[in-house]
Amino acid sequence: MLNVALPKGRIGEKVYAMFEAAGLECPSIRENNRKLIFENPEVGVRYFWVKPSDVAIYVERGAADIGVAGKDILLEYEPDIYELYDLDIGKCRMAVAAKEDFRDNPQKTLKVATKFTNIAKQYYTSLGRDIDIIHLNGSIEIAPILGLSDVIVDIVETGTTLKENHLAVVETIVPISARLIANKSSFKFKNEAIESIVKKLSEIGEASHT
Amino acid sequence: METFDSVLKYEEKAVFGLRALYRKFGYTQYKMSKFEEYELYVRNKDFLVSDNVITFTDTNGRLMALKPDVTLSIIKNGSDEPGVVQKVYYNENVYRVSKGSHQFKEIMQVGLECVGAIDGYCISEVLGLAAESLLSITADCVLDVSHLGIISACIDRLQPDEETRAAILKCVGEKNTHEITAICRNAGLDETLTATLVKLISTHGTAETVLPVLRALCADDAAALACVEELASVVGALGNTRAASVIHIDFSVTSDMNYYNGIVFRGFVMGIPTGILSGGQYDKLMAKMGRKSGAIGFAVYLDLLERLEEDEQKYDVDTVILYTENDDMDALRGTVRMLTDAGQTVMAQKAVPEKLRYKQLLRLCGKGVEIVEANA
Numbered sequence A: 001m002l003n004v005a006l007p008k009g010r011i012g013e014k015v016y017a018m019f020e021a022a023g024l025e026c027p028s029i030r031e032n033n034r035k036l037i038f039e040n041p042e043v044g045v046r047y048f049w050v051k052p053s054d055v056a057i058y059v060e061r062g063a064a065d066i067g068v069a070g071k072d073i074l075l076e077y078e079p080d081i082y083e084l085y086d087l088d089i090g091k092c093r094m095a096v097a098a099k100e101d102f103r104d105n106p107q108k109t110l111k112v113a114t115k116f117t118n119i120a121k122q123y124y125t126s127l128g129r130d131i132d133i134i135h136l137n138g139s140i141e142i143a144p145i146l147g148l149s150d151v152i153v154d155i156v157e158t159g160t161t162l163k164e165n166h167l168a169v170v171e172t173i174v175p176i177s178a179r180l181i182a183n184k185s186s187f188k189f190k191n192e193a194i195e196s197i198v199k200k201l202s203e204i205g206e207a208s209h210t
Numbered sequence B: 001m002e003t004f005d006s007v008l009k010y011e012e013k014a015v016f017g018l019r020a021l022y023r024k025f026g027y028t029q030y031k032m033s034k035f036e037e038y039e040l041y042v043r044n045k046d047f048l049v050s051d052n053v054i055t056f057t058d059t060n061g062r063l064m065a066l067k068p069d070v071t072l073s074i075i076k077n078g079s080d081e082p083g084v085v086q087k088v089y090y091n092e093n094v095y096r097v098s099k100g101s102h103q104f105k106e107i108m109q110v111g112l113e114c115v116g117a118i119d120g121y122c123i124s125e126v127l128g129l130a131a132e133s134l135l136s137i138t139a140d141c142v143l144d145v146s147h148l149g150i151i152s153a154c155i156d157r158l159q160p161d162e163e164t165r166a167a168i169l170k171c172v173g174e175k176n177t178h179e180i181t182a183i184c185r186n187a188g189l190d191e192t193l194t195a196t197l198v199k200l201i202s203t204h205g206t207a208e209t210v211l212p213v214l215r216a217l218c219a220d221d222a223a224a225l226a227c228v229e230e231l232a233s234v235v236g237a238l239g240n241t242r243a244a245s246v247i248h249i250d251f252s253v254t255s256d257m258n259y260y261n262g263i264v265f266r267g268f269v270m271g272i273p274t275g276i277l278s279g280g281q282y283d284k285l286m287a288k289m290g291r292k293s294g295a296i297g298f299a300v301y302l303d304l305l306e307r308l309e310e311d312e313q314k315y316d317v318d319t320v321i322l323y324t325e326n327d328d329m330d331a332l333r334g335t336v337r338m339l340t341d342a343g344q345t346v347m348a349q350k351a352v353p354e355k356l357r358y359k360q361l362l363r364l365c366g367k368g369v370e371i372v373e374a375n376a
Helices: A012-022 A052-060 A072-078 A117-127 A160-164 A184-189 A191-207 B010-026 B039-045 B070-075 B120-137 B148-156 B162-174 B179-187 B192-202 B207-217 B222-236 B283-288 B302-309 B329-341
Strands: A003-007 A037-040 A046-049 A068-070 A080-087 A092-099 A110-114 A132-133 A151-156 A167-176 A178-182 B036-037 B055-057 B063-066 B085-096 B104-114 B141-147 B245-248 B261-269 B277-281 B295-303 B317-322 B346-349 B358-365 B368-374
Touching: A003 A052, A003 A191, A003 B346, A012 A068, A012 A191, A037 A092, A046 A052, A052 A068, A052 A072, A052 A132, A052 A178, A052 B222, A068 A072, A072 A117, A072 A167, A072 A178, A080 A191, A080 B162, A080 B179, A110 A117, A117 A151, A132 B368, A151 A167, A160 A167, A178 A184, A178 A191, A184 A191, A184 B141, A184 B261, B010 B085, B010 B104, B010 B120, B010 B207, B010 B302, B036 B039, B036 B192, B039 B063, B039 B070, B063 B302, B070 B104, B070 B283, B070 B295, B104 B120, B104 B302, B120 B141, B120 B261, B120 B295, B141 B148, B141 B222, B148 B162, B148 B222, B148 B261, B162 B192, B162 B277, B162 B302, B179 B192, B192 B207, B207 B222, B207 B245, B222 B245, B261 B283, B261 B295, B283 B295, B295 B302, B317 B329, B329 B346, B329 B368
Parallel strands: A003 A046, A003 A068, A110 A132, A110 A151, B141 B245, B317 B346, B317 B358
Antiparallel strands: A037 A046, A068 A178, A080 A178, A092 A151, A092 A167, B036 B063, B055 B063, B085 B104, B104 B295, B141 B261, B261 B277, B277 B295, B358 B368
16 A cells, blocks of 8 residues: 655645546545544545644654655755655745845844745855844734844745735745655555556656656 | 563564574674764764764863764774685664754664685675675565766766766766756756666666666776676676575765775665665775775674564553462462463563553462452
């Protein structure tokens, strides 16, 4: 039985559709109920819906053999897993944003508000820039407006939220998309099943690009 | 009935098995103090699994550490005589920060080190013992083996800058071929050589299936090809043994290249989500510590084995015997002895402890007992 952790929400539904097309169908998952675990013994798959930021933990700890997590989560938590395929969906970017009239003063410590402290630290370390990290859990966009921070490091999809709050992207740190990840031990002992799904997903991906 | 074997925990049984295995091949036990001078670890911080070390100031003012690692002490205290190989095993507790809890943990670790004038025989012996170590735990195991010389040669040919090289190496450990392709493309590195590296990372399996692919991939690189032949020779030396059957060539094993060189490996057993054995050849660490010779060794992380424990016992004890202060103590002792001689676990109590799970509850009555409750 292959245990698959899917991220709850719109991306998760897209991912399931891809897995279904790859032959790992589980019709009960489409039933409208509050169940979180779905199983199809005939094709040997068990799906469970988890919070998108928790997928990597389920996979790293072996509760799931494989899962789909955003690159942002993988960069932030650096789980000890295999990253096997870029599903090329849920595309966005990790970016530095600031007030439209922001001008960086390199002589001052830069105040950075973010949910992604690890990514922000690594990015500014690579630039040799001294920063003061302010960890926030949500509504990051208001930090520069209220003077809490000079810039924010956050995910930008369309940029509408930034624009509506008179913010603009200063720099793109890294492009983000959904990635297929696998537990290292499961990859050894369920190798055929995992490699087969990677192959089918990449075939589906290639077909959609042609 | 409880047997000696059933009383032992999984990791305790494993310790006995591993010690017997290593002694069979002439490895002697290395005993060390719980403390070591902190300076030893500071100088080789990157070699440690975690940066954090518990320190304290000794009565003589020296800064000491609770050992986070055993290998560094073995090298420090070992001799460096030409032509001599020191073969030791250890069974020690180490103190590290757990990645999950971010708190210090005492971890039971068993391992061995082969230090000195090591040759092909020593390397294949250690590799074989690593495989046998996994097999002594369970038959469902895999020992991933890689050669850092091959990975290094394939990356060097791309001529990346230091930052790109580090990013590529991280991806190698993740089997992240799509990211390697993107990194190399963005850095303007050679596409054909990138494709060779991607093929190398994607190739894994038994020596029989992988070696021909490696020979073809490294055909035009003498240094890489020499490493492939070394890998073939070390793995081939194990012949058709049980140990050879669990060996799997996989280049996602990437230990720190500042310390390790040559053969590196990581062991997995079914039911444990992370590697439980890690090792390799660390001649570079030896050189950093002023030694002229080489070394190879591995550690088995026994704390992870508790995940393999079978279902928890349903009962804490077979029988609880209730008695009062007025009861005959000789009769109580006699009853307890009779039941323990019959192979039962017995607890004599004046009242049943809260949450204790037992098969039967007896009460002492004169010279005999009466059954108060029977659960099984």
